[in-house]
Amino acid sequence: MYVAVKGGEKAIDNAHKYLAEERRGATDVAELSLSQISEQLSHAVSRVMAEGSLYDKDLAALAIKQARGDLIEAIFLIRAYRTTLPRFGYSAPLDTSEMDLDRRISATFKDLPGGQVLGPTFDYTHRLLDFALAAEGLEPQKAEAAEAPLDEEVPRVLELLNAEGLIEQSAPADYDDTAPVGDLTREPLEFPADRDLRLQNLARGDEGFILALGYSTQRGYARNHAFVGEVRLGDVTVEVIPEELGFAIEIGDITITECETVNQFQGSKTAPAQFTRGYGLAFGHSERKVISMALVDRALRCHELGEDQVAPVQDDEFVLSHSDNIQATGFVEHIKLPHYVDFQSELELVRRLRRNAEDNIREAAE
Amino acid sequence: MALDSSPGDPSRKNWMGILARASETDLENFWQLHGQEEDYDFLRRPEIGLVMVQGRAGGTGGRFNLGEMTVTRCSVRLSDGTVGHAYIAGRNQRHAELAAAFDALLQNPERQEEIEDTVITPLQKRHQQGRDDRSKKAAATKVDFYTMVRGED
Structure with missing residues (x-):
């Protein structure tokens, strides 16, 4: 139990002033601008948008600056801000087949319509610190440009398999597109949760948590062999x-x-073998997140696909209840706040138990 | 809304999309050139809110709520009664106001062709140019596979 305590206003005020000064850092160093953050720390901005569940690069940059780069704190600020705005409505479902692509790769087919487009990737870099970046005022490196833009038509890889009937359909046969879509910002989660709610939860879930769970599937917990x-x-x-x-x-x-x-x-005597699917989608450039999300999404489909639930990653209640880093940090970090009364009663209890035990020992000795 | 175009008018859908993607600076400059004579008042002052963005499982399957985005909307009425609307991504209120004003102006049959030619088409070209330039950079990172001959023969 947390009991409100009074006092400490002055200390709190001063702590916040100290925080503001520390946030600014040494004043002989130029102050960060929001556009510097959104332009040059774009992965941090992506993460705050994805897990803050609010697409707005400028707000994400502001939150990152205010939080001194603590991304979970920044996500917290964004989540709090969104509650102050009215919701105008819902978008039409995004048509990701019609994306203007910066990057598109497949690990399953080498040659495919539209090609393998690496885009601005860390892949194939040597992960050596580039000390040239430590020097300021260097001429920025320019991207090469091809003669022509990418092909207009870049078909979805899984639809190539689907055309041959080798993979399950993206929606179940009885799917009704007019049915209401679950929204965990409006109604509390209930279990078992349907795939719409699971995907919403994973899309805004903590990248580290989803990554670890996705990794667990690869290490053999609910193995489902993903490409x-x-x-x-x-x-x-x-x-x-x-x-x-x-x-x-x-x-x-x-x-x-x-x-x-x-x-x-999956296959049986009556149904020919077919591949199954996992899906990941997130705001911004969040590749690690969406690959992990697809692994976890697939694992959470175990009941639908008739698989035994044997690992934490297949347990929707476990996964969805612990994926939200704002709920998690709220509960974990609150134990540092004053629990004086709680603790006093525990202290009293332990003292009494010890007293009773000592009395018993003395009585036994007498 | 006497002069409102018919719902689903493809050209109106197109210009609203172009106006939403334009920069505030461009719209401000174009308004100085083409709209300064026009008077309008607000039916709805610029208002910031959220739209819940939906995706589909597997890109083509069942719908789900991905997350929200900030959106600004605005509605204006020209002195002749024409009503213009704007919904734009982000929180730029002046952008939404100007987009709504242009939407109204574009519904005036006497102005439509001129504004399409002098505002919408150039903005569309600029947007397309930006998309093409970006796509060409991506295209330069497309992998050309070559096969190595292994073994003898």
Whole structure:
């Protein structure tokens, strides 16, 4: 139990002033601007948008600056901010097949329509510190440009398999597109949770937690043998249908990362063998997150696919209840706040138990 | 809303999309050139809110809520009664106001062609140019596989 305590206002005020000064750091060093953060720390911005569950690069940059680079604190600020705004409605589902691609790779097919497009990736770098970046004022390196843009048509890799009937459909046969979509920002999670809620939860879940769970599937806990069918990074158009217009309009483009996995196949005497799917999608450039998410999504589909639940990653209640880093940090960190009364009663209890035990020993000796 | 275009008008959908993606600076400059004579008042002042963005499992399957994005909307009425609307990604209120004003102006049959030619088409070209430039950089990172001959023969 946490009991409110009074006092300490002055100390708290001064602590916050101290925090502000520390946030600024040495004043002979130039102050960070929000555009520097959004332009040059774009992966941090992506993570804050994905897990803050709010796409707005400027707000994410502000939150990162205010939180001194503590990304979970920044995510907390974003989550708090979103509650102050009205919700105008829902977008049409993103058409990720129509993304303007910056990157698109497949680990399952070497040659495929649209090609393997590496984009701005850390892959194949040597992970050696580049001390040239420590020097300021260097001429920035320019990207090469090809003669022509990418192909207009870049088909989804899994649809190539689907055309041959080698993989399950992306939606179950009885799927109803007009059915309401679960929204965990509106109703508390209940278990078992359907895939819509699981995907929403994973999309905003902590990258480290989802990464670790995804890793556990590869190490043999709920093994489902995943291949990365496709990773896509790029900009996708967002459409809404405002009530006053009654038709869909485009409100802009957002950057997203998407991953589709091709997983362990299933078959029986009556049904021919087919691969299964896992899916990951997140705001911004969040590749590690979406690959992990696809692994966890696939593991959480165990009941639907008739697999035994043998590992934590297959347990929706365990995964979805612990993935949210704001809930987690709130509960974990609150134990540092005053629990004086709680602790006093425990202290009293231990003293009494010890007294009783000593009395018993003395009585036994007499 | 006497002069409102018919719902689903493909050209209106197009210009609203272009106006939403334009920069505030561009719209401000174009308004100085083409809209300064126009008077409008607000039916709805610029208002910042959220839209819940939906995705589909597997890209093409069942819908789910991915997360929210900031959106600014605005509605204006020109002195002739034409109503313009804007919904734009982000929180730039002046951008939403100007987009709504242009949406109204574009519904005036006497102005439509001129504004399409002098504002919408150039903005569309600029946007397309930006997309192409970016796509060409991605295209330069496309892998060309070559096969190595292994073994004898």
